[in-house]
Every structure is written in structure tokens, then in C-alpha cells.
Amino acid sequence: MFWVLLLLLAWGFSGFACARLCLAAGRQGTTERTAATADDGRDLTLYEAAYLSGGPARVADLAMVRMARRHRLLLAHTGWATVVNPSGHDEMERFVIAAIGPGGQSRIAPVRTAAARSEAIRHLGDRLEHAGLAVPAGSGTDVASGVRLVRAAALAVPVLAATALLLPSDTELSFLMVGLWFLLPMLLTLGFLLIARFELRPYTRWASPAGQRLLVALTERRERPEDDGDDDGFGYGYGADRDGGETGFLTSLATRGIRALAEPELRAAFNHRDQPWRE
Template structure:
């Protein structure tokens, strides 16, 4: 009966994951995204948010300021303020995140600027225009990932239970059927979610995705500064052309990964 000790966590993982996904779907259904503004002309900040979320907005702001020589992004992963007068709320958020010393690492600046009030206001406006998905729908995307993980966990626990030495009076088929129940729960939940709320995009609604596509098509064939920043907004820092800037953001990604690994080791 040792396999029962594996069946209980399988049910717990599957049940909790499906419950959280259902609650997220209920919250999303209760949110009125508002009428879609089909005549809305996306700004670069809005395009960055719809394509990559708050952190993409922070990246775009820093790249834009660096190209105007008002912010120095060193290849070592440090940001230095050259012009302390921000031209809009996003730039002022980045300058404020760097701090009064005028210099900071890029990773914490990006994280702080992404949670600034200017980005939250931008997100609210896009949700109100029907171009961005509300918080509840974003929770659905995370909930789907949790249910998928739960399904894999149930399969792993079932395989471990079947690998245990069992008495002759305990047929393995019956054990497999017991584990098939929580697996069916997770797969059924995923199927229903896909039929009801797919696509569960991370940031942009279907209308927002169409506007991003139109923005990219209109920018094709031109080589001005706005086109360059549009590529950064839609594709992220991988679209940065300057080697020094690429090195600065690559160092940022490496630094962030090292901190994530350190936090993971501490949890373990």
C-alpha cells in the first residue's frame, strides 16, 4: 500500500492546480475589458507593453535614452544618467530607479521601472481600450502552466508507484487506473480552458496583437530611428543593433540569471 502515499500528493497537486485555474477563469469572466478602440494608434511604449509586458517597456525606455546620449549603458551592465531631466513619465521612472547617485546596475533599474506607476497607468489604459488582457486572464496563462506541470507530476508519481515492488493481490492495472483519475482531471481542465478562453495571451488581446502586426508592417521598408525603436519594442533587446548596447543587456540577463540561481540555492 506504499503506492497510496504517492497517490495522495498526485491528487493534491492536480486538485490545487485545477482549482486555481478555475478561480482565475472566474475572476477573468467578471472583468469588463471595455469596448475595443479600433482607431487607437499605438505608441512605442504601448507596443512594448503589449509585446513583452512591463519589463519590455523599461528596456525600450533605456534603449531610447541611450541612443539619445542621455543615458549611458556600459557593457559591464551599469547604467549612468547623463541628462537627469526625463522627457516623459517613463524616462523619469528610469531615472528615479537609478537613484540620486546617478549610477546603478541595469537589472535592478529594469525591475524597479517595470513596477512604476507610469507603467501601471499604461497597462490600465490598454486594458480599458480592450487591447491588453486584464490581470485575471494573465492568471489564466499562469494557471494553465501550473496544470500542465501538475499533469506531468501525476504521470511521474504514477510511474514511481508502478515501479514499486507490489504484493501479488494488488494488480498494477488497478493502481494505474487510480492515477489515471487525477491525470484525467488535469487533461480535462486543460481541454475545457483551451475551448473556452484560448488564446490566453500573456499581455496583448487579439485586437492588441493585430495592432502590433500592423505596426510592424507599416514600419517595413523604412530605416529611421522610430523603426529601430519599434523593432526593440516588438522583439525586445535582441533587436538592438549596437554591439555595446547588446553587451550591456547581455550582461544584465546574465546578472539576473545568477541572482535567480542564488535565490534557488537558498530555497533548497
């Protein structure tokens, strides 16, 4: 009767994995309902789009490039940032200036890291999460890990069944009975995987499905001429940069990252590896 212990183990593993996936899916559904109460017609601001596309580091990149484009910061291809105008126009820019230090010059990498951990970006993420546009901490990971756990259970059950079937058996009937008993948890895990495949909506690392829809809408409206005047909480709205296609450039940076930069020197500034500074 040792096979009964293996059967209990198979049921326990399968039940735990499926229950965990159900809980993660429930949290995802709560986030979806929260987002449904938000105004889907709202326009994402540049900082919001950057956060939903690439997280805190993307917001820091956007802030620094924006400052460079407005001649408040010099980003050298050697990987150094130099303050040109020490008066930031929003909380994020002020934090970037403070992270550079009183000397007015610092390597870009540590400034970027410090800015990404700032209170300004943390508050931005909290607002987006509350609005149902950003993935709550651990939400997307929980769903993904839940699916992986169910897949592991689906693989473990046949292994346990094979082990049980290899045990000495008195009759052919008991052999068939053991196989049927192990078939049930196998069907359970496969059923959950099938449901997850068609019913669970995918999350990116940062944006919920509602946030992803707004990102798509923002990209489609990038060339729209009118200014919607939206405010991102840092002092700039989506239309605030609309001069000579500047908003289109910054929107591409927010949604695609550094690879969207057309200027080779700017790309080199962010991709530069730390080397000893030479005057």
C-alpha cells in the first residue's frame, strides 16, 4: 500500500499548486476590476508611460534626457552628467540634480540608479497601482509562478504514478486501479493549465492590461496635433513638450527606452562603461 502515500503526495502537490494559481488569479481579477473603474479615456503622461513601459529606471532615463534636451543637464558620451541649470522644473528633476551632488558632475550610472529609487518615482508607481494601471507588487510574478508550479505538478504526477506502478502488485486489477487514481490529479493539473492558457490575461512586468491599453493608445496618439494638457504630477503633461516633434521623441523614449534615442552621443552616454575619469 505504499502507492497510497505516493498518491497522497500527488494530490497534495497538485492541490497546492492549483490553489495557489487560483489565489493569484483572484488578485489579478481584483486589479482588473479596479482598473475598470478608472477612466479609460485618460491620457498617460510621459512619466507614467515610462513607468508602465520600463519601470523606475525608464523614468530616470526620461527625466535625464528631458533635462539634456532643455539644456539643464549635459550628458557626455563619456558617461558623465554635468549640471548646467541647477533649478529643476519638477520633483524628479530636482532629485536628479541632488543625486549628481554639489560638485555638479557625476557619472550617469549612479545618478540613474539613485533617481530610480527616489520617493518621486515610488509615489508615481503607487498612484498608477492604485488606479489599476500598474501591476501591484508581486502580482504578475505570482500568476507566472503559479502557472509554473502547476506545470511542475503536472510533470510530477506521472513520475509518482510510474513509481507507484513499479511497486510490487498482487493483481492486474490493482495495477489498473493505481493508474486510474493517479489519472485524477493529472487531469486536474492539465485542466488548470488549459484554463490559465485561455482565461488568464498576461501582465507585463510593470503594466496591467488596462495600463497596456493606455500605452497602445498613447503610441497611436503620438502624432496628434492637439494638446490635451494632462498633468503627470511632476509638472509636465503629455502636450507640454509639443515643439518641433519633441513629444514624439520623448514618447518613443518613454515607451521603447534608450534604444529609441536617435543621437549617437546620447546613446553612448547611457551605454558607456565606467572608466577612470580623465580631465
